[in-house]
Amino acid sequence: MRFELDTIGVIHSPYQEKFGIPRQPALAPSAPVTLELLPPYNQPDCVRGLEAFSHVWLSFVFHETAARGWQPLVRPPRLGGNAKVGVFASRATHRPNALGLSLVELKGIDTSTGVTLQLAGADLLDGTPVLDIKPYIPFVEARPEARGGFVDGPPPQLTVQWSPRARADLASWADTPPWLAALIDEVLAQDPRPAYQDDPARVYGIRLAHCDVRFGVQGDVVTVLEIVTPA
Ligand code: SAM
Missing domain, CATH: 3.30.2310.20 (RelE-like)
Structure with a gap:
């Protein structure tokens, strides 16, 4: 099966290039990021009730690297850049369908002109196309007992x-x-x-x-x- 997907919104972020963007969301909470919804999704009705949630999942496209394709094995930075794991055991950008998924804080929603979501801590390049937004539901999705594989714990900081x-x-x-x-x-x-x-x-x-x-x-x-x- 093949699917055609619509961009529902575009990210505006301080990250103008890939280099330097944290490897996951929440690692740089000071980054102010907005998500501007595009017609026909930029109607207040589409986000009615969303303000009651503190965090949202964003599904997006790694648009800058999508054309470079994918490989079955990747070298995650957390393993030092040499050891390989399967692409589906990683959060690598070069993957089939080039889809990304980030959990970000929802700070507010502006519906004065169209719809803009104010977010914090996103790991997203300026101009990233977003495909979907879903509210984060802590009682089913927060799993502190889960195993984190080769990324068990935060990376060491400089x-x-x-x-x-x-x-x-x-x-x-x-x-x-x-x-x-x-x-x-x-x-x-x-x-x-x-x-x-x-x-x-x-x-x-x-x-x-x-x-x-x-x-x-x-x-x-x-x-x-x-x-x-x-x-
Ligand atoms: N949290 C997401 C996930 O797990 O799917 C993204 C993880 S990915 C390892 C994070 C990296 O993606 C960032 O450090 C940045 O280099 C890269 N990135 C962010 N937005 C991108 C975009 N629109 N196109 C290509 N690469 C992007």
Whole structure:
């Protein structure tokens, strides 16, 4: 069987590129994300009652990588980037049908013009097409006794420090979003480097909220070196 699916909405997020996006939702709760519903789904009736739920499941398409296809075996970053597991034992982006599923916090719903959901902590690229929204039902879906396979527990975090230059860069930008410094801390603490990379001399860059955040990693300390803000 083949199916044709409709995009019901589009994500607006501070993540302008794949690199740096946390590998799961809730790891960077400061990321303000909105989901703008598209016609004919952008009617208040479609979300009536949803505001009573604190969290929602989003089904979406890994649109940026979908065209690259899939492989039966993948190398999850949590296993160091070398060991392989089956694609269906992973949350890898390169998978049949390129479907993603994220549990995100629902902060509010704006129905003043169309319908926009205010979300927190999503692990989604700006422009991600969303296929469906479902409320999260804790009494059936929260299973603290469940086995987590090779991702049993949160990943180790890096300590984040800021250079005086990076602090000054952010302070000198007239339009600094109030959440940006916290988001940079949360994103870099996740160690966004590819699993096999450990080069203390290397300067990395992440596009975040239209800024270029440059950083280096030595041991378990990440240093924000410079932030190039929009002109
Ligand atoms: N929570 C979802 C899941 O389990 O299906 C996504 C997990 S996936 C490992 C998270 C990664 O997907 C992010 O770190 C980012 O690199 C990537 N990503 C997010 N949005 C994407 C998009 N629209 N297209 C391609 N890759 C995307």
